[in-house]
Amino acid sequence: MTILIAILALLVTGSLLYCMLTVVAVRRFLSVARPPAASPPPISVLKPLYGEEEKLEENLRSFFEQQHPQFEILFAVHRADDPAALVVEKLQREYADRVQARLFVTGESPVPNAKAFSLQRLVHEANYELLVMSDSDVHVTPDFLTHLSEEFSSPNVGLVSCPYRAVPGNTLWSRLEAIGMNTEFLAGVLIARVVEGMKFALGPAVAVRRSVLDALGGFAYLQHYLAEDFVMGQRTAQLGHVVLLSSYVIEHHIGSQGMGSNLSHRLRWARSTRRSRPAGYLGQIFTYPLAWTLLLWLAYPPAWPAVLVTLVMRACAAWATASWVLHDPLMRKRWWLLPVQDLLGFLVWLGGFSGDTVIWRDRECTILRDGRLRVNP
Numbered sequence: 001m002t003i004l005i006a007i008l009a010l011l012v013t014g015s016l017l018y019c020m021l022t023v024v025a026v027r028r029f030l031s032v033a034r035p036p037a038a039s040p041p042p043i044s045v046l047k048p049l050y051g052e053e054e055k056l057e058e059n060l061r062s063f064f065e066q067q068h069p070q071f072e073i074l075f076a077v078h079r080a081d082d083p084a085a086l087v088v089e090k091l092q093r094e095y096a097d098r099v100q101a102r103l104f105v106t107g108e109s110p111v112p113n114a115k116a117f118s119l120q121r122l123v124h125e126a127n128y129e130l131l132v133m134s135d136s137d138v139h140v141t142p143d144f145l146t147h148l149s150e151e152f153s154s155p156n157v158g159l160v161s162c163p164y165r166a167v168p169g170n171t172l173w174s175r176l177e178a179i180g181m182n183t184e185f186l187a188g189v190l191i192a193r194v195v196e197g198m199k200f201a202l203g204p205a206v207a208v209r210r211s212v213l214d215a216l217g218g219f220a221y222l223q224h225y226l227a228e229d230f231v232m233g234q235r236t237a238q239l240g241h242v243v244l245l246s247s248y249v250i251e252h253h254i255g256s257q258g259m260g261s262n263l264s265h266r267l268r269w270a271r272s273t274r275r276s277r278p279a280g281y282l283g284q285i286f287t288y289p290l291a292w293t294l295l296l297w298l299a300y301p302p303a304w305p306a307v308l309v310t311l312v313m314r315a316c317a318a319w320a321t322a323s324w325v326l327h328d329p330l331m332r333k334r335w336w337l338l339p340v341q342d343l344l345g346f347l348v349w350l351g352g353f354s355g356d357t358v359i360w361r362d363r364e365c366t367i368l369r370d371g372r373l374r375v376n377p
Contacts, residue, residue, distance in 0.1 A: 001299065008296040012306060015289030018191070022317040025190035026324055034247055035153040042070040043145050043207075044126035046133045048118035049075055052083035054169060054255045059139045060087060064095045068145035072100040074125055076118035080105050084136070112365045112373035116228045120219035123210070131213065134205040138164075139251040147248045148207045158212040158241025159233055161201040162250045163189065165326040169256025175334055176341045177254055177262060182328045183318040183338065184287055184345055189245070190321070192280065198243040200277075201233030204252045208232065212241055224372045226268075226358070227276045231371065249326055263348070264359065270352025275371045284349055289314050290339055291346040314342065 075088045109117035166178035216235035222228040274281040293310040322331035364376045
């Protein structure tokens with residue numbers, strides 16, 4: 001029992017130090033000055049679509065409303081009868097005299113990562129050197145493209161990805177996931193940025209030079225991975241290019257998922273992270289201070305003051321990411337859900353250590369040790 005208490009005390013100490021490091025990492029991120037404005041290059045926006053999601057028209061419209069001097073938007077669906085195609089066609093008609101937008105039907109994907117398959121086609125059709133890839137559930141303000149283009153003012157910058165503010169749907173489970181993304185997940189991103197630099201990318205919105213994408217093998221290479229965004233950033237850094245975390249925060253709408261689909265999605269994400277960054281996934285052991293403190297309290301009741309200290313430290317770290325960086329209204333309104341999410345996130349993290357099978361776009365796949373996907377027979 002003494003050894004168990006000592007181990008738990010060590011984990012609690014490490015977790016509290018992690019909370020402190022989160023605040024430091026946030027301050028470091030916020031202190032970075034924006035690059036000077038330069039002549040904005042033309043941009044190709046690439047958007048793979050699949051079905052009619054919540055607020056799809058609103059999210060896509062935010063890209064048609066961009067104030068960038070020269071840009072195009074390319075959409076891809078797998079089938080012509082995809083409901084998302086009707087939304088795109090409506091917006092094409094509405095903005096016909098203002099925005100160059102094209103829609104492509106790619107056919108069904110022969111590889112598990114259908115998103116990457118669509119992006120491969122869109123890259124081939126794009127006209128410009130600077131490519132901005134974003135998911136269908138992303139919402140931006142009209143200065144988004146111009147802001148990103150400014151961050152490519154240095155020729156050494158090869159890739160830029162955006163932090164995101166998760167916006168939940170109307171279910172408890174989506175609110176819990178959003179709180180986790182806006183606190184626990186972003187903290188991990190910012191700490192990794194401080195400790196080892198940006199050697200990865202965040203998938204909802206990524207901008208990359210076409211020449212860099214070609215050099216790392218393009219989507220012909222990336223489409224075999226579940227976390228193709230992470231691999232894109234990793235390979236870009238390995239090739240000697242600078243990978244930046246943008247100062248622009250996008251909105252990432254996660255939809256009104258129920259318990260089953262939400263937990264399945266989280267486990268898929270956890271297993272993908274474990275395969276993509278095994279050391280980083282193990283390092284998440286220090287990102288759950290409340291869980292370890294409660295276990296310490298159960299094992300050694302006189303340690304109850306540690307629970308109070310942990311609640312305060314965790315609240316400070318969460319406020320730093322959610323409020324200072326993301327300006328997230330959810331945490332202000334639903335702050336009391338943070339302990340619930342922390343404990344749920346801890347259980348999902350434990351679950352991520354077991355199993356390699358995921359359901360991806362209605363296909364059962366196995367995540368191999370190098371992060372690639374294999375469709376199960």
